[in-house]
Amino acid sequence: MKNLLIITFFLFSYCGFGQLITKMPEIDDQTSYETDITKVEIRDNYTIISFSYQAAARKNNSYQFQFPYPNERQPASISSISFEPKSYLNGNGKRFKYIKSIGIPETPENMTVNPGQKYRFTVYFEKLEPGIETFNLIEGKNSSQSTYQYWNFYGVHINNPLVKKATPTAPNDNGEIAITIKGKLFDAKTNKPISGKVSYRFDYDAQKSDSVKTNNFGEYLFKIKPDSYTFIATAKGYEDGQESMDFSKSTKNQQFSQNIYLNPIVEKPIKKTETPKIEEPKIEPVEVLKESPITKIEDNKFRLNNFIFNLGEATFSPESTDQVDALLKMLKEDPKMKIRLEGHTDNVGDPDKNKRLSLERAYNVREYLISKGVAGNRIQFKGYGDTKPIADNNTEEGRKMNRRVEFVILE
Template structure:
């Protein structure tokens, strides 16, 4: 398996010129030359000159440094270290014409090789520098470093003076170790250990492709084509929406989404819901509407006519706009020149209200927005990591792609945006960055003059969003196993706050939701005439992306129907309800209020451990506790019967704890229903 590592490139310009550099005890410099290719001479300017601490003139040709044989060529250095060690940083002293180091790999004491750095050669503005490559702390001991130089596209007499290793607690300690060498200025550039790749000819054509939107499961890619002959209006049609599918090896099966999402005007897509059933579209479709965006629903066969998104106080002074709908369907991020804008398009957020309208846009603040335009927002599945393009933040030329982290729930406090570096960004416009929930690949658009194509790149750890849990499954009728197009809601426990909503496909019952890390969630289902068995998912401490399948049964509401209350929790050995139980009980209150003649039985069950009579008593106490809560919420106690069954009616094997837990439950049985 090919391992992708994240790295951070720190460029440190020396504040002194000429002279030698003192040795630092914290840095282990190379002790032996293992291999050198394309060295200028066998002695002076040879590979062996990189052994030991830096000792050459900075910013000029010096025979005490390695020098490439030709101004335009490729060179390799492999050096060993006397004491194999764990590493957090590799230090390369580029004492003349920096920017041409393109690949760096680490080799452990057993000969295993780990690539940690890969970029294209550039002509740096500094005459000399120290290149500090920050890697995740290695568990292995580094014995050897391989470094590759490429001056073919950036010619010059490149020199390398020294290559060092250090295990440090952050850049501050690296700076301290480098202090004996002079006064430094530090600039940071993030980079990747793999190169971006254009998508295949199924996606990229001789025409312009842009704005990729990847579904959270990474299986479908929505994008737009401009002035393509297959557009609804042919080559005169400015833009249509297309979709491609991933077959496990490549993208293919490209289809124009057709009417009603595409017409002869310019059509664009801003977001797709995790289940693929809701599309956020750019612009108005309804005749006479001036809505800046629209929503369409997929019923399993066709897309509905897009309906306008209604935003309170919406005002955009720019002719351009971008929109993104978060995975939970509750936040709408937009790029507009609205009230309070810093000067051009800024990023704002609106929140969905109970009446279906969206709140007045809130500016994301000074950390994200500048006096120039910020646009193409994409919020990752963790609901915290924001990717966007900017003309205002420092970049490579035109608009670059940046990322920032949301720091709290005000949506106005963000970390300082970081440029994604030259592995992603070019001197032209770079935009429309999208990431799957797994965080394995990012998709984005690069301009090349008149051409525009879609690329992807594997994500290193630094750029990955926080891990999430993707839950997919099927909602079905327990009576006949038929699919149900139910509403699937996930709420946080114990607060009972609705965190997001998905709509199961009415033809298949399939649903997909994404649960961000850090909370305990309950999944509930709603469909007229049915009652669902809720499920809970603990995502408080997940450390990596995961997917699970969980079908959600729904029981037809009729006399004799029995529904298990999976999200009722009691303190062990007692009848005390845990706070996480309240949202489930509130659902029972809602059910009883919606059906005022319904009479139910609350049945309490335990496993088979302990004294049977005590188990019966405990199970009865527990359901009586639930009944009391319902009565306190206004439900007539005469409509609720309680029975303690103890361990008499197991539904799973009592020999094993994981199945025995299924026997500890509360069930609702419908005794009367009209």
């Protein structure tokens, strides 16, 4: 089985005609999950954001997952969308104005949409300055009195590095062109830097190779000549990663940044045999909060114990209310505490639907806490679908454990 290398690759000279593209950017939080940002392009004069919108049927069950239809006036069976020309981007303390929309009208004009049908549109803003790699998109302030519900996106992560002015092209001391590669090694699950080794070999001659070790912060750097290479990243306790790159057509000194994400090695469970009797593996102790149905699983990360979701449902069972109330008590005892709820599912069904379902589960817990008096800006939420199981999905008990909600204390 081929290992998957998750790799971020930025060209510090040119990408097409001076543009940087980020497809399906990571987003920390958003006001509607019926609308997705599918691509962000940084061009010479604009920041161009591509959207995908698909209305879903509403649900009215208690604590059921509900998102308002964006920019819609309120007839029950028909909804409409538009884009607010007063919207803006902000990043690094600066605002970047709205320019125009393509494929969607500007407010107060609107376009009627049908539930289940997907719509795509593009919005132009002023160009984000180099170095702004996280921004917010603010369309408007939502309130219960407003006739519109606005799309707001918080913490949109993009590829827009700070580019230093290129110095005149010059060969190195011995007259050869040099390619500089630098970056960091990260844990793909925690996003924390890790120590390891990055090696490369020439594609035309696998016997010729070299390697560098990272420092304690996961950083590495080396210089190579223009050629075609295969790069291998290794670290103790992690799966190896591999990627091929071709610099053979480079005609001048260039610098590339390459961050590499490695997946931790997951130990396979020992198969039970009748004879000889296998001693049960020792379970590492975990710290359980005293008199609380919450388990600490790592620094600042906790799991709601015995938190029950039925298969394919986002509404938690009444017997799980005690677990949420324990979290509610923590939040009320520390009014400055902020958290991120993380929803998970088993692997039954379509992975995309599981991702959505996990978002719904985290969202429903958030709505319950808000209904008990916790401010909404203290609670973020994310959904991981079936990508992070904690038990065997081949058994009903394991799948039940994987249908869960965890939370991380942010501050």
